[in-house]
Amino acid sequence: MSTERLIYLPLGGAGEIGMNAYVYGYGEPGKERLILVDLGVTFPDMDTTPGVDLIMADMAWLVERKDRLDAIYITHGHEDHIGAVGHLYTDLDTPIYARAFTANLARRKLVDQGLDGDVVETVSAWPEVQQHGPFKVSVAPMSHSIPESGALVIDTPAGRVVHTGDFKLDPNPMVGEPFDPDMWAEIAKDGVQALVCDSTNVFSPNPGRSESELPGAITKLVAGASGMVAATTFASNVARVRTLAEAGARAGRSIVLLGRAMQRMIEASTETGVLTDFPSVVSAEDANKMPRDNLMLITTGSQGERRAATAQLARGKYRGIELKEGDTFLFSSKTIPGNEKDVIRIINQFSERGVEVVDDSSGLYHVSGHANGPDLELFHNLIKPKILVPMHGEHRHLRRHAQLGEEKGMASTVAVNGMMLDLSGDAPRVVEYIDTGRKYLDGSVKYGALDGIVRDRIRMALNGLVVVTVILDEDDEPLGEPWCDIRGLPEVGESQAELVDVMEEDLNQFLMRADAKTRRDDDKLEENLRRIARQTSMSEIGKKPEVTVIISRMR
Structure with a gap:
């Protein structure tokens, strides 16, 4: 009987939405060769982490075993999956693998921290395979709200694991590859030992909508607006940014990209070839010399971030540009739970200026990048895994997702950060609990959640x-x-x-x-x-x- 095992250990992203970091290992207990999937961040708030810039998973457990770490894979370029690359790479010192667009973003993050971007290796999509110790890894294209999102197909001596990353079932995502059921049927045909699956929208009862449903409504809104028009969305949602830009161009408006992240995403998309037909843009300096009614601004800060372009426009001016009475501002985005107060503050600030604010309450101007409940069930039926492990969600999301799996006869469990599972058998088995925590980036210094610094800062603020x-x-x-x-x-x-x-x-x-x-x-x-x-x-x-x-x- 083999003593080797296949393990799964979330260090971040399981029991929360954000800060994704998942470890897979194979070998004898305590001697497993390891790979890490994603290295993300989550964001602070003034109530619990005042003054902190970023929050990352504590990699202490993995750093102690980095001599057994063979690879780091990044599934896609959202900050909650890639944002810690530049801050934690030196602790792990292991090659990073990603598809071209994501690799471009990862290199930029490393260079921003004074590191060598060449440690990131670009890989092609399925069926190309990379060998890392006992693992054979392929990146399978997935549709999502960012180009070149990729699930991982991980072959091990204990069977095949599919790690979905973030995904939706979109037949026409506008930018990037559509969901391909034939490819997934091919991947699943010889059996899947475990499906480790996105749980974000498990409670949404209706099938997800396609990105291709939005251009008509957005174009109509922009065409009918007077004054200056501005819109915000996630900078990484390149398809949405292009839809907004095209709507402005059709209305005869000059397009202005405001915010560093927005500009960098379009640059990366163009450099890697995922975007070839983006409308021409003008600089903020040139925009200040043009008639206001001829401008269409596309801004960062859809979640109310205080330093982003949207918040600065709401407070007054950004790079000399100001919104006034009669102008229109569109939130082409969903407010992430926890960000409501910041977004509402900005909406009220715009309202005080007489700006007409349009949000997504009608459902016309935004679609989610995550699979809804019925989509998850469809994917389960396509993959037919022996084991289902929910990830990327709060505890309630993981629990409901596990219930869906069990109702369909799949062995499942709720595994939160620090819970190590053995996926080798017919059902997932908890074999160890790991102390997990958080690292705070505060200015140029990183420290642990238990160091007491944030606690003291909160006490000073309160008392x-x-x-x-x-x-x-x-x-x-x-x-x-x-x-x-x-x-x-x-x-x-x-x-x-x-x-x-x-x-x-x-x-x-x-x-x-x-x-x-x-x-x-x-x-x-x-x-x-x-x-x-x-x-x-x-x-x-x-x-x-x-x-x-x-x-x-x-x-």
């Missing part, structure tokens, strides 16, 4: 900050009174006196009463000063702030 400074002479006697600096706290408390004055008086009273032993002990002195500052604040303003104590001694 305010007091800095207490005390100077003692060589005999441990106070040189003058302590003084306080406060941040984020009311200046006047219940006593109607200045909070700083009350606090400094209470601290000074303590210092005058403190014995020599206490004044000689920095730790004890700091503890008492912090306690008194917090007690005073609590009695005056009802809050216990964070307190930093600085003790200076004259020696």
Whole structure:
């Protein structure tokens, strides 16, 4: 009996939407050769991760085993699958494989971080195969909301695994390959051991719609608009960007791409040949010299990102361009759960300027890039896997997707981040639990979620900050009174006196009463000063702030 096994371990992306990173391994337990699928990010919010720039999966488990890591595959170019490539590559130091468009984006990310883009190898689509230790890997084209999305067909001694990445069943995605049922029937004909499958839209009850259904409605909207017209969508949705640009061109408008990501996506699409007929564009500088009614802006920031072009236009001007009363702004996108407040804020800002805002509530101007519930069932029936493992979704999505599989006779389970499955047998089996976590990119520094930095930042935001400074002479006697600096706290408390004055008086009273032993002990002195500052604040303003104590001694 073989002791070797086929394992699946999500480090990110299972139990959440974003930060995708999935490990596959084959071999004897603890000695498996490994491949990593995707290296993505998720995005911070002001409530839980204030000031953080990006959030990535903690690769500690994999870094400890990188001598057994044979390859990194990127399924497609969305940030939640590719965004950490430039930040985590040096930790893993393993060749990256992707199709041409995705490889182009990956190289750009590496170069942005001062790394060598040549570590990314371009691979052709199915049936071309790459050998990595016990794995034979092929990238099978999938339709999605970005060009050249690819599922992975992973052949192992324990059987074939299909890792879908993100996908939809679109017969005419406008840019990129359509869904090809004949290809998938060929892939599945000799049996599939496990299907590891996108779960994002499992609760959507109707079959998904095609990207090709949108141009008519968008063209009609732009043609009927007066004033300047602007539209936002995901920059990576190249087909949608082209549809918007073509609608503007048909209406006789000059097209302006606003936002670095938008421009880079079109450049990458053109360089790799996935886009050959994009309408001509004008620069923002040239647009400022043209009649406003002749312009069509296509902007980044469909999710309300504060620094993106859309948000800056809502606040005032972006690169000299301003939206005014009578102009039209279209959200050709779906708001990702959690981003609603930011998007609504922008809509209200546009409304205050008299701009007519059109969103996707009618369903006319956006279609999803993920397979809906009926589409998932159709794909299950096409692949007929022995095992179904849901991924890319919150826990509720994974659970419902597993239920769909079990109803159709497929062995299934819910595997969240850190849960290692053995896929070698007739049913998935949990064999180990791995400590998983998150890495934060904060400015130019990366640190872990347990390092306490974000926690301290949240506590300061919630409670305010007091800095207490005390100077003692060589005999441990106070040189003058302590003084306080406060941040984020009311200046006047219940006593109607200045909070700083009350606090400094209470601290000074303590210092005058403190014995020599206490004044000689920095730790004890700091503890008492912090306690008194917090007690005073609590009695005056009802809050216990964070307190930093600085003790200076004259020696």
